[in-house]
Amino acid sequence: MKDTDVVRAAEFIGAELPREAWPHWNQGWPRESEAALLDAIFSSRAAYGTPKTGVRAVVDRWRTHRSVAAGEHLDSLSALAAFTDRGDELATILGNRQRVPGNYFTKAEGAARAAKALADAGCRCGADVEDTEGLRSAVVSVPGLGPRTFETLVFLSGKLTATSIDLLARFATEASSSEELLSSTDAAELLVAVAEHLDVDVPTLTHAAWRYQRTAEQPRRSKKSTTPPAADPLAETA
Template identity: 30%
Template sequence: MTAAASDLDRLLVAIAKIPTPWKEWPGGYPTRLDLALIDAVMSIRFRYGRERSDGSWTGARGAVLRYQKHSEHVSHSEKMSYLAGQDPVALERVLNRQKVHAGKTKASAIVEAAQRLVGIGVTEPGDLQPDNAEHRKQYIGVSGLGPITWEYLTMLLHSDGVKADTWITRFVQQALQKLVSNEEAGALVKEAAQKLEVTEKSLDHAIWSYASTGGLKINPR
């Protein structure tokens, strides 16, 4: 479905106000499905993080790096199976104790998602197919996980896309001066990327970086 020209034009005007050069997409984990999964889930309602003076990181990035060190003794072919076999309570101590909702920790959601993917033979980045309905069903079948972080997971591996989270959606809403859903915001950003002849990831990150560091007049709750 093509967005109304007026909506696209308004978004393009807002995008043109983002300082250049844009902050570059930091890259994902094209060889590590386990780390991509952890990043996708830990990113839910959580800051990306910043590097401390000692080289460690805060936020979601910090959690991923701590797990990477925690699992460095595991062979590459066993990484996903190792994650699927983690005790969620013990994994909390490596990551943190955040929750995806009141009744479920992010650690338990990560372990369940890993178990579901391993159960259908998805153990390597190349195994995960963004358009595979069964792969998507297994991921979003975990309570607390949904289509936004599913798309982000595929972006962290090998696919182009837009993670239409709160910052992206609020940026689009402010540009259009009206409310739109996450899905509508994501679709419009993809359309803008095509118009600008840039990757969806690069535009996603430019908008997110701008919006999350004060570019919006009204901060999302």
């Protein structure tokens, strides 16, 4: 890996997803399946927010309800699944009544239903989250939740699917201004080198890069209004 590629990629990151503005400079939610599922659902078609607003506020309220201190793990999907028939109560606990795409029900109820579907499929904690057809089907069986929700859950749980690996390769290619698509191996090597250059751990940089590229590539939703509001760069779709 050339030093010039590393510097170029670091400059790209500083300009396009600076740490002072891009809210995804963290490791995601490895070993915290409850938080990962909440994030995957509540970040759909919504501004991610700050550490005290948006998605992270939802996770913090759930952590408080569960009496799980920071440093401990929110890692039992059965806790969310227990609210399958109490969606309104869960929405009150989470302080958020946004609805899933399609307006079927609240995201809180969607999270509870997804947790139950995953648990019924044998996935009860972060260690059980894998890119399998069974777990994918469990998530997308919930109205309003789609493959992107499942991909986010897997990624936030610390796992890389083939889709995520390809996405990171495209990010590394753009960041380094490579004329050819980097291989997954070269992309991984570049991210490791850039992380060292920026003095940040590799999982944190990988999470920030993955979120950036996924947001950049998402299809633009059509607007009913002839004068649509400015696009929110932090919004993600299911």
